[in-house]
Amino acid sequence: MAKATPKSRKRTPKKKAGTSTLKFIKAFWIAFGTGILLVILLFLLASWGAFGEMPTFEELENPQNDLATQIISSDGAQIGTFFKENRTPVSYNELSENLVHALVATEDARYYDHSGIDARGTIRAFAFLGKKGGASTITQQLARQLFVGVRSRNIFAAITQKAKEWVIATRLERQYTKEEIMTMYLNKYDFLNQAIGISSASRIYFNRDTPKDLKIEEAAVLVGMLKNSSLFNPLRRPELVKDRRDVVLSQMAKYGYINTAQKDSLQQLPLKLDYAPEGHSDGTATYFREFVRSWMGDWVKKNPKGVNEEGEEEFFNIYRDGLRINVTIDSRMQKYAEEATREHMANLQKEFDKQETKNKTTPFRDITKAETQGIINRAMKSSARWKSMVANGKSDKEIRKSFEEKTEMKIFSWKGEIDTIMTPKDSILYYKKFLRSGLMSMEPQTGHVKAWVGGINYKHFQYDHVDQGARQVGSTFKPFVYATAIDQLKLSPCDTLPRSQITIPVDSHGVVDKDWTPKNSDGEYSGYLSLKDALAKSVNTISARLMDRIGPDPIVRLAQNTGVKSEILPVASICLGSVDLKLSEMVGAYSTFANQGIYTKPVMITSIEDKNGTVLYQFVPETRDVISKEAAYVTINLMEGVTQSGSGVRLRTGPSTRYDIKNVVTGHPYEFNNPIAGKTGTTQNQSDGWFMGIVPNLCTGVWVGADDRATHFETTTFGQGATMALPIWALYMRKCYEDKDLNVSKDAFPKPEGLTIEVDCEEFKKSITPEENIDDEFSL
Structure with missing residues (x-):
């Protein structure tokens, strides 16, 4: 049997080896090349402004x-x-080394090696999808802050923003040095709480004058905030901020800026802020x-500053x-003035509140219910609430009703703000009980104002009692009367006058309604007093005799020539201080006596510069001769008597036993032994207390009172200038003297050459007979 032949099998040709691999590689390079081209195209489109306007060369040069x-x-x-924006730019030289090291270690370790874009960081960010950190360099972050803005949540928009950011970053790197970029970044960043830029942040969070003064742990806090200042806010999340600070310290150790021992030690420190807010009501x-x-x-x-393109x-x-x-303000003297004001006013308020517990009409005295309601009505109509509701079309009835409705509010107290619920009307009465104050301190020779305290708390009491409010000056006006008489009549401080009562008749010296007979506060009218003793004891009848002799007109002219701009009516009662003047006017005027009769206009601003240091304004001193050197010196000599034997004598020994009451005085003796010229002032019903104090190179005035004159102490025990105002002057001056760098004078007042008026009363007595000591015509 023939053997069957197998069917011939159809053979399929084999693929060439590596064909698939070649196709993959080809596809990869096509994709890669396309990606590169797309990236290049993205950057080109960004640089051409296809994704939004790009900054010009000029804008890069001057952001x-x-x-x-x-x-x-x-x-x-x-x-x-x-x-x-509370931004004060600083230079690189003003940044501390700690700050620079913390910034680089935390935000951009390869900062000095790249040209705006960190390739390694970018690849890492793409590879791990940002899970192992972002890739934004310091330069990119600056580009985003200056020209790109907040990152969009839209993916396409975010990609185009990133492209713009990269392009701008590379341009910035070509335009600026690494130090300049870092400085611009820190100057730009918003650290919250009105701290925009590193300079403001250093002051506000740590009370450092410049970023150069930051400690390592403080620098680490601020650098830690750069990740997200809203999240790492020291005032709201201190524990989270401390953890972030410790991360920054670890980064500094990682890159060798500090050693491990330093890191461990610093991480053990608690988060310690010295918060000093810089709002308009703070600081x-x-x-x-x-x-x-x-x-x-x-x-x-x-x-x-110029003319724009439109002319x-x-x-x-x-x-x-x-x-x-x-x-002209000296920050140290300003600090001492504010401390002195707080120290005394808090204690004085305690005593006032204690006395008010027995006052059924508190916080007012000696007024009717209708007058009380009038005060409340005026306060309501001048309030922000009333004005706002009027602007919103509310009726008078609706507005008044709102003042009777309880609401949440923060109120002032000397122990700090209190959160409470009360009606706006009750808050008006609450604030009316507070005593207010003003202090101004000035160099008589230059006119430079060194300290200015307009009230007890600007946030809650914005009325400025230095330059806004005119109040009755009382006996502090008497030196103008004495100075005018000395200048015209060449009187000596040793000349004597009778204390007896004097009546100034109708139509004489502006008194038109009835005869005027001033009274002395102590009820004493017998004997004679020297002018020095009369001013020291503030004897009204002797001031009236002087005024009657010279008339009110020259007194008014003298006050006006010493800078007083408030209206002064030329009436007889001005000799007792019936006029209302500003504290700033009083300090400027009193300084004339210390400056040998030359008035120097108070100066607050010496110059103004633009951001480039170009001077835009330079003050020019304004001076004028007012009275002779001799009359000015004799007036100063008279006022020295006030602090030697008069109402200001407690400056020599401290508060007397009578006034050394708990909650009112500090308990510290003042014990000044240097020459001081001064004058206290107390007005009717104890509503205003004044003290004007002068040493050769500093004149300081203090006023204390309430917003309304119906709010006052019941008696002069506490309601006189020597108790209300003088302690603030004493506390302030003691602090100034303790600061030797200030060079506040303790010397005698300079005596003019050729003085013809005798101021030494022992020598004066030797030179005249008793009969010559009293001028019958002059003493009336």
Whole structure:
């Protein structure tokens, strides 16, 4: 049987080896090349502005930031700012080494090696989808802050934003040095709580004058905030911020900026802030800063910075243009003045509140119910609540009803703000009980104002009692009467006059309704007193005799020539201080006596510079001769008697037993032994207390009273200037003397050459007979 032949099998040809691999590689390179081209195209489109306008060369050269205007004290401290954004730029040299190291170690370890984009970081971010950290360099973060803005949640928009960010970052690297980029970044960042930029953050969170003063752990806190300041807010999440600080310290150790022992030690430290907010109601010299703001508002209107392309005048903006306002305030003296005010006023308020527990009409005295309601009505109509409701079209009835409805509010107390619930009407009465104060301190020779305290708390009491409010000056006006008489009649402090009563007739010296017979506060009218003793004891009848002899007109002229602008009627009663004047006017006027009869206009602002340091304004001193050197010196000599034997004598020994009552005085003796010229003042019903104190190179005035004159102490035990105002002056001056760097004078007042008026009463007595001591015509 024949063997069957197998069927021939159809053979399929084999594929060439590696064909699939070649196709894969080809496809990969096509995709890779396409991707590269797309990336290049993405960057080109971004650079051409396809995804939004790109910054010009000029904008890269000068990125626009809102810069805060700085208020710089005479001793070089920043005491305040005006801002839309509280940004004060600093240079790289003002950054601490700790800050720079913390920033690089935490945010961009290869910062000095790349040109704006960290390739390794970018690859890592893509490979691990950002799980092992992002890839944004410091330069990219700056580009985002300056020109890109908040990252969009839309994927396409986010990609195009990233492309713009990369392009701008590389341009920034070509335009600036690494140090400049780092400085710009730290100057730009918002650290929250009005701390925009590293300079503001250093001051606000740690009370450091410059970022150069930051400690390692403080620098680590601020660098830690760069990740997300809203999340790592030291005021809201201190524990989270401490953890983030410790991460920064670990990074610094990782890259060798600190050693392990330092890291471990610093991580054991608690989070310690020295929070010093810089809102318009916070910080030092708040009333003075508001004065400067008002002054600058007038100045910018009169001093345009240039003309724009449309030919219109452009004006400076104090909130954006980064001006530097150099002021005369000394930050140390300002601090002492505010401390002295708080120390005394808190204690004085305790005593006032204690006495008010027995007052059925508190916080007012000696007024009717109708007058009380009138005060409340005026307060309601001047309130922000009333004005806001009127603007919203509310009726008078609706507005008044709202003042009777309880609401949540924060109220002032000397122990701190209190959260409470009360009606707006009750809050008016609550605030009316608080005693207010004002202090101004000035160099007589230069006119430079060194301290300005307009009230007890600017946030809750914004009325400035230095330059806004005119109050009755009482006996502090008497030196103008004495100075005029000395200048005209060449009187000596040793000349004597009778204490007996004097009646000034109808139609004489502006008294038109009835005869006027002033009374002495002690009821004593017998004997004679020297002018020095009469002023020291503030004897009204002798002031009236002087006024009657010279008339009120020359007294008014003298006051006006010493800078008083408030209206003074030329009437007989001005000799007792019936006139209302501002504290700023009184200090300027009294300084004339200390400056040998030359009035120097008070100066608050010495110069203004733009952000580049160009001087825009320079003050020019204003002076004029008012009285002779001799009359000025004799007036000072008279006022020295006030602190030697009169109402100011407690400056020599401290508070007397009579006034050394708990809650009112500090218990510390003042014990000044240097020459001091001064004058106390107390007005009717104890509503205003004054003390004007002078040493050769510093004149300081203090006023204390309430918002309404119906709020006052019941008696002069506490309601006199020597108790209300003098202690603030004493506490302030003691602090100034303890600071030897201030050089506040303890010397005698300079005696003019060729003095013809005898001021030494022992020598005066030797030179005349008893009969010559009293001029019958003069003494009436």
